[in-house]
Amino acid sequence: MTTTREAIPLLDLAAQHRPIQARLDEDWRQTLQNSSFIGGTAVVDFEAAFAKTVGHAHVVSCANGTDAIELALDGLGIGPGDEVIVPAMTWFATAEAVTTRGARVVFCDVDADTNGLTAGDVEPLLSPATRAVIVVHLYGHPADLPGLSALCGQYDIALIEDCAQAHGAHVQGRSVGTWGRAATYSFFPSKNLGCFGDGGAVGTEDSKLANDVRVRAGHGQTTRHVHTLAGRNSRLDALQARVLLTKLPSLDAWVGERNRLADRYGAELANIGGLTLPSHGASNDRHGFHLYVVKAARRAHLRSALAEANIASAVHYPTPLPLQPAYAPLGFGPDDFPEAARIGREALSLPLFPGMTADQQDRVIAAVRQALT
Numbered sequence: 001m002t003t004t005r006e007a008i009p010l011l012d013l014a015a016q017h018r019p020i021q022a023r024l025d026e027d028w029r030q031t032l033q034n035s036s037f038i039g040g041t042a043v044v045d046f047e048a049a050f051a052k053t054v055g056h057a058h059v060v061s062c063a064n065g066t067d068a069i070e071l072a073l074d075g076l077g078i079g080p081g082d083e084v085i086v087p088a089m090t091w092f093a094t095a096e097a098v099t100t101r102g103a104r105v106v107f108c109d110v111d112a113d114t115n116g117l118t119a120g121d122v123e124p125l126l127s128p129a130t131r132a133v134i135v136v137h138l139y140g141h142p143a144d145l146p147g148l149s150a151l152c153g154q155y156d157i158a159l160i161e162d163c164a165q166a167h168g169a170h171v172q173g174r175s176v177g178t179w180g181r182a183a184t185y186s187f188f189p190s191k192n193l194g195c196f197g198d199g200g201a202v203g204t205e206d207s208k209l210a211n212d213v214r215v216r217a218g219h220g221q222t223t224r225h226v227h228t229l230a231g232r233n234s235r236l237d238a239l240q241a242r243v244l245l246t247k248l249p250s251l252d253a254w255v256g257e258r259n260r261l262a263d264r265y266g267a268e269l270a271n272i273g274g275l276t277l278p279s280h281g282a283s284n285d286r287h288g289f290h291l292y293v294v295k296a297a298r299r300a301h302l303r304s305a306l307a308e309a310n311i312a313s314a315v316h317y318p319t320p321l322p323l324q325p326a327y328a329p330l331g332f333g334p335d336d337f338p339e340a341a342r343i344g345r346e347a348l349s350l351p352l353f354p355g356m357t358a359d360q361q362d363r364v365i366a367a368v369r370q371a372l373t
């Protein structure tokens with residue numbers, strides 16, 4: 001076929017925003033009219049609404065998802081001399097936050113099925129210096145939360161959930177983020193719940209930790225003009241809070257749509273040689289399907305076939321973190337984290353987003369089949 005085909009993006013935020021366009025326009029307008037750009041009721045209201053949606057006792061907003069991890073680690077008093085276990089395959093920020101706190105990153109390989117940590121893989125890495133495990137629900141797939149929360153409880157270690165890719169996911173009916181000491185969120189525009197710039201939050205059931213994180217995010221100020229510690233400036237803007245308040249009621253439907261699209265890929269792309277489809281998790285769990293990531297033995301071939309059909313795809317992520325130049329001093333080689341390495345070699349994210357049409361998905365399915373069969 002030689003007809004020019006309209007491009008299919010990996011993610012079409014405009015399609016997602018179209019049904020709520022009028023309310024988003026109103027958010028811009030109100031922000032300008034009030035000219036109260038930082039703090040205010042929208043921020044307070046969003047923290048409360050997000051806490052209720054997820055099931056957190058406390059949510060403290062901040063400037064981005066990386067700050068959220070740093071603030072959670074600082075709030076837990078983790079720093080030099082401490083070890084934190086981190087997955088070998090995740091977005092760089094998860095490990096970076098540990099390193100910038102002065103703590104030592106201990107990399108753990110990921111599970112072939114969930115692409116996340118399991119209690120069984122983490123336990124052999126525990127040492128007397130281990131203070132925390134940061135679990136990432138990579139691509140939205142909930143990791144082994146029952147196992148990890150039991151393990152961390154047993155050894156009195158903090159479980160931190162990096163939920164940047166998993167808004168709307170749950171395990172046994174309970175939201176991801178509520179299984180550990182603290183959860184961190186990013187509202188970067190492309191996440192399952194994204195704002196119009198950078199945004200983030202820490203969620204916790206621990207009121208002391210919530211208070212500490214809030215103080216640290218606000219220059220260590222406990223009462224006006226009294227700074228009890230040297231904190232930082234990490235704030236969610238009022239505009240971002242308004243946008244998030246407008247989008248939050250749609251989150252559940254969007255994640256439902258992501259799951260329906262994933263189910264259809266799963267049915268239509270089953271049993272193709274050299275193609276491993278993502279697991280959808282246990283029937284009483286809910287995958288966030290932030291990304292639909294297949295593992296393809298002939299990835300380069302599949303990628304170029306999709307590109308030829310004007311279909312976007314992406315690699316999340318090509319390099320296991322222990323092999324990043326920043327972690328070269330740890331001395332790891334390409335065979336040390338085999339599952340992370342396999343993702344680096346074979347993972348390919350296919351287009352999947354709320355508002356994706358059946359036509360668009362048909363074209364992706366046909367192109368994948370044609371490339372690999």
Ligand SMILES: *Cc1c(COP(=O)(O)O)cnc(C)c1O
Binds near residue numbers: 067187188
């Ligand atoms: C996006 C992301 C972050 C960082 O969030 P920012 O808001 O970009 O700082 C952290 N961890 C994971 C797993 C992410 O996907």
